[in-house]
Amino acid sequence: MTDHCAPAVRRVLVAAVAVVIALLAPGVVSAAPAGTSPGQTTRFPEAAQFVDLSLQSVTPSTVTASSPATVTVTGTLTNIGDRDVRDLVVRLQRGESVSSGADARTSLTLDPAQYETTTPFTTVGGTLKPGARVTFSVTVPLAGGPGRPGLGIDRPGVYPLMVNLNGTPDYGSAARLDDTRTLLPVLAVPADTTRTPSTPVGPVTSTPARTTLLWPLAAPGQLAPGVTGGGSEPVRLVGDDLATSVRPGGRLRGLLDALDTATGDASSPVTRSVCLAVDPDLLVTLQAMSRGYVVSTNPADPRSSTRDGTGATDAADYLGDLRQVASRVCTVALPFGQVDLDTLARAADPALTRTGLQTPADIVDSVLGVRSVRGMVLPTSGTVSDAGARLVTASGSSSVLLGSTALDRSLPTADGRYRVGAMGVQTFDPAVTTALGAMGTAPSTPAITPVDQRFDLITESPDARRGAAVGAIAYAALAPTTDTDTVRIGGNPDDPTTGRSEVISPPAVWSASADDATAVLGIVDAVFRAGLATPQPLQDVVSAMPSAGTPASLRIPPDSTVGLTALDPDTTSSIARTAGTLFALEASMVAGNDVAMSPRTYVAPLAEDLVRAMRSAPVDSTADRRTVTDAARTRLRAVDLTVDRMRDAVAILDPGGRYTLASERSPLLLVVRNDLPLTIRVRLDTAAPQDLDIGDVGVVEIPPRGTRQIQIPTQAKSSASMTVNIALVTSSNVAVGTAIDLSVHSNAYGKPLFIITICAGVLLVLLAGRRLWHRFRGQPDPADLDRPEPDERERLMADSRFLHSDGEKL
Numbered sequence: 001m002t003d004h005c006a007p008a009v010r011r012v013l014v015a016a017v018a019v020v021i022a023l024l025a026p027g028v029v030s031a032a033p034a035g036t037s038p039g040q041t042t043r044f045p046e047a048a049q050f051v052d053l054s055l056q057s058v059t060p061s062t063v064t065a066s067s068p069a070t071v072t073v074t075g076t077l078t079n080i081g082d083r084d085v086r087d088l089v090v091r092l093q094r095g096e097s098v099s100s101g102a103d104a105r106t107s108l109t110l111d112p113a114q115y116e117t118t119t120p121f122t123t124v125g126g127t128l129k130p131g132a133r134v135t136f137s138v139t140v141p142l143a144g145g146p147g148r149p150g151l152g153i154d155r156p157g158v159y160p161l162m163v164n165l166n167g168t169p170d171y172g173s174a175a176r177l178d179d180t181r182t183l184l185p186v187l188a189v190p191a192d193t194t195r196t197p198s199t200p201v202g203p204v205t206s207t208p209a210r211t212t213l214l215w216p217l218a219a220p221g222q223l224a225p226g227v228t229g230g231g232s233e234p235v236r237l238v239g240d241d242l243a244t245s246v247r248p249g250g251r252l253r254g255l256l257d258a259l260d261t262a263t264g265d266a267s268s269p270v271t272r273s274v275c276l277a278v279d280p281d282l283l284v285t286l287q288a289m290s291r292g293y294v295v296s297t298n299p300a301d302p303r304s305s306t307r308d309g310t311g312a313t314d315a316a317d318y319l320g321d322l323r324q325v326a327s328r329v330c331t332v333a334l335p336f337g338q339v340d341l342d343t344l345a346r347a348a349d350p351a352l353t354r355t356g357l358q359t360p361a362d363i364v365d366s367v368l369g370v371r372s373v374r375g376m377v378l379p380t381s382g383t384v385s386d387a388g389a390r391l392v393t394a395s396g397s398s399s400v401l402l403g404s405t406a407l408d409r410s411l412p413t414a415d416g417r418y419r420v421g422a423m424g425v426q427t428f429d430p431a432v433t434t435a436l437g438a439m440g441t442a443p444s445t446p447a448i449t450p451v452d453q454r455f456d457l458i459t460e461s462p463d464a465r466r467g468a469a470v471g472a473i474a475y476a477a478l479a480p481t482t483d484t485d486t487v488r489i490g491g492n493p494d495d496p497t498t499g500r501s502e503v504i505s506p507p508a509v510w511s512a513s514a515d516d517a518t519a520v521l522g523i524v525d526a527v528f529r530a531g532l533a534t535p536q537p538l539q540d541v542v543s544a545m546p547s548a549g550t551p552a553s554l555r556i557p558p559d560s561t562v563g564l565t566a567l568d569p570d571t572t573s574s575i576a577r578t579a580g581t582l583f584a585l586e587a588s589m590v591a592g593n594d595v596a597m598s599p600r601t602y603v604a605p606l607a608e609d610l611v612r613a614m615r616s617a618p619v620d621s622t623a624d625r626r627t628v629t630d631a632a633r634t635r636l637r638a639v640d641l642t643v644d645r646m647r648d649a650v651a652i653l654d655p656g657g658r659y660t661l662a663s664e665r666s667p668l669l670l671v672v673r674n675d676l677p678l679t680i681r682v683r684l685d686t687a688a689p690q691d692l693d694i695g696d697v698g699v700v701e702i703p704p705r706g707t708r709q710i711q712i713p714t715q716a717k718s719s720a721s722m723t724v725n726i727a728l729v730t731s732s733n734v735a736v737g738t739a740i741d742l743s744v745h746s747n748a749y750g751k752p753l754f755i756i757t758i759c760a761g762v763l764l765v766l767l768a769g770r771r772l773w774h775r776f777r778g779q780p781d782p783a784d785l786d787r788p789e790p791d792e793r794e795r796l797m798a799d800s801r802f803l804h805s806d807g808e809k810l
Helices: 003-023 105-108 241-246 251-262 269-275 282-290 313-324 341-347 351-360 360-368 386-394 430-437 462-478 514-529 538-547 567-587 599-613 622-646 750-777 792-799
Strands: 053-057 070-079 085-094 122-125 132-143 155-171 175-186 209-217 235-239 274-278 293-296 306-307 328-334 399-404 419-420 425-428 501-504 533-535 650-653 658-661 666-673 679-687 692-694 699-702 706-712 714-716 722-730 735-746
Touching: 003 251, 003 706, 053 085, 053 155, 053 175, 070 085, 070 269, 085 132, 105 175, 105 251, 105 462, 105 658, 122 132, 155 462, 175 360, 175 462, 175 699, 209 251, 209 399, 209 514, 209 538, 235 399, 235 658, 241 251, 241 313, 241 501, 251 313, 251 514, 251 666, 269 274, 269 514, 269 533, 269 622, 274 282, 282 360, 282 599, 313 360, 328 360, 341 567, 341 735, 351 360, 351 567, 351 599, 386 425, 386 722, 419 538, 419 567, 425 501, 430 462, 462 501, 462 514, 514 533, 567 622, 567 722, 599 622, 622 699, 650 679, 650 722, 650 735, 658 750, 666 679, 666 699, 666 722, 679 706, 692 722, 692 792, 699 706
Parallel strands: 209 274, 209 501, 209 533, 235 293, 274 328, 399 425, 658 735
Antiparallel strands: 053 070, 070 132, 085 122, 085 155, 155 175, 293 306, 419 425, 650 666, 666 706, 679 699, 679 722, 692 714, 722 735
16 A cells, blocks of 8 residues: 555544444434434433533522523533543533423433524533543523524423533544533523513412421431340440431531521521421430440441440530421421331231331430421331331321322322321322432432433432422422312423422432532522412321322332332241240340339330331332342341340259159259349240159249249159250240250159058058967967977076076176
């Protein structure tokens, strides 16, 4: 090949490589792919291949009548590939306004071509080398007009907004490299002299939404399993994550501080609408941490080595601040340890049900010094089965808060309240919960979320996900409902999901950052100020539940992972068996005057461990389910180890060797040891041969950390060696200790020997009487007839006085 042909060949090769890259690289696709049908969704966003686009801010984050007539978007571009990228340009695109609660999620998964309103491209900079980063800022008119292209927004609503990035990688052609999406809530269109009309366009405020905002404070269980209560040893934790969370900069600290700031005015709408939803397990753990704690090196082993915890002071400070906030806002208890109600119903243990559903409100009241809202259960999953519903009503609650997709209803209601049998149901919009769950540095997707609203949250920046959550909350306020129909701003009228009684319910373990929390409280305050909503205290919702009359039935939300949240039957059955043994042991324990703890105090942490094992955690796949199940079984095994140790702590001391009964009624002497810190009632369960009767000593109390000698009445019926099996059981019929086999030898007469002895005695009496009879009559005894006659010497000896005298003299 000649030199003058080389450049041409290189150009051909570069073009071929570019075509291959454009066809194979998933991140390099055309800006407007053909063949996309309206309404079609994709699993978006896809991971960037060359340049990552991260959204930093949208200003204003919520458009009001006083906002500027422009929208400014800032972000960062990072070259994550292995080649230079040039000709970088970005532009904003807008989709149709959200027309339903679910649309607030699905609008973020639309194909880019369906974001039909576009603005001009803005050049970002020159060539971006691998690993390099550059920031950008784009400002466009909110409405726009002739000669001034904008987003074309001329009425209130919630609009999906996409930032689109194009560029040209080396060895490739110009293509879309990445994009990011969020929601832009427009509560009112500000005045703009470039459009007609130029005056502000406000929202419909004729039917403001009665809004309740739940503010969850919860965490996965942190107390190490298998530890009994009432002792003097420091509490054990599985890790120090909770200490990090309650410190400045931590998740729980950010949630509390944001709420503290927003509710400083006790009379403000936000203060009256918000209600702290607190997991009592969190309070129990923080209270224990504040007194000092250790961290277990092996959470599965209750006796593993430990290291000192570092968050005692932080826990105490957090509790103090939480009490102050709780004193001025509503408070409600979540189920203990975020227990799954369906799993709890299948376990069917009254004591576990009491721990999971009945005592939480008392714990919250005791720790925080408040009177929490009673009468409504807030399932972590937002769903409940028929068995779970029966458990709710049996536990004393009359109502429950569920996602609207967890109900089948023939007639939607304007207030989102329904009647399922004897239970009232208040609904919330799962789409809003899903958007809120996507916030923060550890986003999650609730199990109730439908498949078409799920996508990889990590591919979107925290700011983009924050905007989507704010927009989802704003939509509920911007969709006014009348008695007969629903008017959706920017869309067609449809049936109400939750009506004008809007309960905003974030996930229980909410990963929102302090900035996220501030944004949520800010949009709630904004809709109140705009007249789109009015505060509705949770207590008012509960008080209105008896009037809910529209019938509905429970269901598992379709296309969701709710079915994976409950534990499998085998694990649930194991929990129920362990609980039965534990509470039976408790029933046999006795509190003494000289012991500070009670049986309930002693076993309560173990019961709480079993409830924690039934936690309803976010599950997105079968792999997540295995993780949740493994965590439950680890906690269960730790409890089983402790229960086994409790049973082994009460035992008979085996005397060993051979035990000899001195007589036929000699008692057996045994010593029973009790290493538990409480008195326990036990009885003996014996098995012996027929020739040995063992008496019943009844129920015996064994003192704490002591021994007691027990005399077992026995009656031997023969003189022989026998084996006696003696086991120890509690008064509640739980086997404890190890049964012993005692070798017993008896000296008692048997029945044949007794008969022979009687016969010999009778014969002896008869013979003696016969001899006396003949002697009294002066007759020789026939028994002496065979004796020889005495000789002369024998007669002399018989008559000698000397031989028969008392003392012999020499």
